[in-house]
Amino acid sequence: MFGCHLGKCFQVTVAGGSYQEGLTSVIQGVPPGMLLTEQEIYGDLLLRKPGADELSSPRKEPDLPILYTGLNAADTIEGAGNRNHTNGTPLTILLPNLDRHFIHIKQYQDTNRTPRPGHASYATFAKYGPDDDAVGAGIFSGRYTSTIVAAGYVAKKILRQWGIRVFSYVKEIAQVRCPEIDHQAALAASDRYKRMRHDLDPFYQEIYVKQRVTMEMRFLEKMRIFAEIEQQIDAIRAQAPQPSREEIRARYDVHPVVNCPDIAAAEAMVEACNRISAGGDSAGGVVEVCVLGAPAGLGEPVFNKLDAELGRMMGIGAVKAIEIGAGLAVKDMTGFASNDQMHSEDGQVIFDSNNAGGITGGLATGQPIIARLAIKPTPTIDRPQHTIDKYTRENKQLAAITRRDPTIVARIWPVAENFTALVILDNLIEHLGYQQLRNRVNQK
Numbered sequence: 001m002f003g004c005h006l007g008k009c010f011q012v013t014v015a016g017g018s019y020q021e022g023l024t025s026v027i028q029g030v031p032p033g034m035l036l037t038e039q040e041i042y043g044d045l046l047l048r049k050p051g052a053d054e055l056s057s058p059r060k061e062p063d064l065p066i067l068y069t070g071l072n073a074a075d076t077i078e079g080a081g082n083r084n085h086t087n088g089t090p091l092t093i094l095l096p097n098l099d100r101h102f103i104h105i106k107q108y109q110d111t112n113r114t115p116r117p118g119h120a121s122y123a124t125f126a127k128y129g130p131d132d133d134a135v136g137a138g139i140f141s142g143r144y145t146s147t148i149v150a151a152g153y154v155a156k157k158i159l160r161q162w163g164i165r166v167f168s169y170v171k172e173i174a175q176v177r178c179p180e181i182d183h184q185a186a187l188a189a190s191d192r193y194k195r196m197r198h199d200l201d202p203f204y205q206e207i208y209v210k211q212r213v214t215m216e217m218r219f220l221e222k223m224r225i226f227a228e229i230e231q232q233i234d235a236i237r238a239q240a241p242q243p244s245r246e247e248i249r250a251r252y253d254v255h256p257v258v259n260c261p262d263i264a265a266a267e268a269m270v271e272a273c274n275r276i277s278a279g280g281d282s283a284g285g286v287v288e289v290c291v292l293g294a295p296a297g298l299g300e301p302v303f304n305k306l307d308a309e310l311g312r313m314m315g316i317g318a319v320k321a322i323e324i325g326a327g328l329a330v331k332d333m334t335g336f337a338s339n340d341q342m343h344s345e346d347g348q349v350i351f352d353s354n355n356a357g358g359i360t361g362g363l364a365t366g367q368p369i370i371a372r373l374a375i376k377p378t379p380t381i382d383r384p385q386h387t388i389d390k391y392t393r394e395n396k397q398l399a400a401i402t403r404r405d406p407t408i409v410a411r412i413w414p415v416a417e418n419f420t421a422l423v424i425l426d427n428l429i430e431h432l433g434y435q436q437l438r439n440r441v442n443q444k
Contacts, residue, residue, distance in 0.1 A: 152418020
């Protein structure tokens with residue numbers, strides 16, 4: 001495989017598969033001196049993991065991360081206070097697979113001769129042959145997106161130091177669309193949703209809040225605890241609090257399942273998706289990502305334009321289209337309607353609209369950067385479909401018996417958010433270096 005690497009200055013390489021021993025993110029370009037913990041990384045991972053609600057697969061993978069390299073194992077000198085600080089070397093995040101039992105492997109073995117329509121299983125067999133990692137779809141499974149979330153959290157933490165916020169939310173599921181909403185209000189709603197998920201996630205509370213696993217433990221000691229957790233997944237999940245929808249709304253002012261800032265729209269999304277799922281089918285939708293605080297001029301021509309770099313989110317398996325700003329709607333506009341006119345107020349450039357999505361000529365304008373991702377319906381469905389036997393090429397029928405998501409839109413938004421952070425940080429490092437050179441030359 002040659003395509004598992006992203007970035008020039010902030011580089012991420014991912015590896016692993018759905019039913020291998022686990023998955024891995026290796027990150028280069030992390031600056032030294034940043035305190036980093038497994039708890040905070042898990043705080044983002046729990047947002048995309050399966051088995052958390054009625055719209056996700058029942059797989060019970062907890063997605064607990066291990067920071068394996070890139071941190072100081074102790075204070076570098078006595079009393080330095082820099083234990084668990086990044087040290088500038090490659091940062092490795094391990095994500096062991098804990099919920100991979102033979103009954104689930106057997107389900108894949110029983111159906112792997114007949115590729116699932118809409119999934120990569122035929123194309124991967126054509127490319128890799130009989131040794132294709134077809135159990136759970138390997139690196140072509142949605143499981144691999146956990147590596148993006150883990151690495152992207154690190155990027156977001158760095159970006160916050162520069163006043164840049166990256167957030168995402170569900171814009172549409174099953175043709176139910178969230179109305180337009182102010183960016184700051186959407187950011188506040190997303191933050192509240194994350195806090196709700198942290199408070200109610202049983203693994204976050206049991207493993208980290210109760211300090212069953214801590215950053216002071218060595219790797220092998222953590223693995224001993226992980227072996228225990230593997231046998232206790234159901235028991236830990238049973239500890240999850242079960243507040244009512246009304247209680248969640250009163251306490252957090254969010255929907256309990258869908259990260260959509262409009263609660264009524266979120267509820268309608270769930271209802272529409274459940275109607276489709278009851279018939280054995282699945283639903284798609286739209287995720288919106290917003291970047292606030294990105295400096296004007298961010299991005300590089302010609303082939304590395306910022307919007308082209310954001311287009312790399314097509315690397316998220318379920319994404320079939322990406323639009324920036326008004327996107328496809330520009331085809332129905334005139335130039336006058338499409339152009340984002342600008343004026344000056346107290347020396348600040350103010351734009352009258354943002355059809356460009358905060359990017360012109362491949363460079364950031366200083367406006368909010370807006371990207372929307374079209375997410376296809378989950379290909380694994382519970383309806384008979386035509387397929388083939390990939391060994392004999394005989395015609396076959398297939399109905400899924402493996403675990404599946406009624407929709408993956410509600411789990412894709414943290415992937416899109418953190419992927420965007422990787423792209424923005426990679427460009428920011430390049431931009432800051434270029435500006436420093438420019439300023440030094442101009443001083444002479």
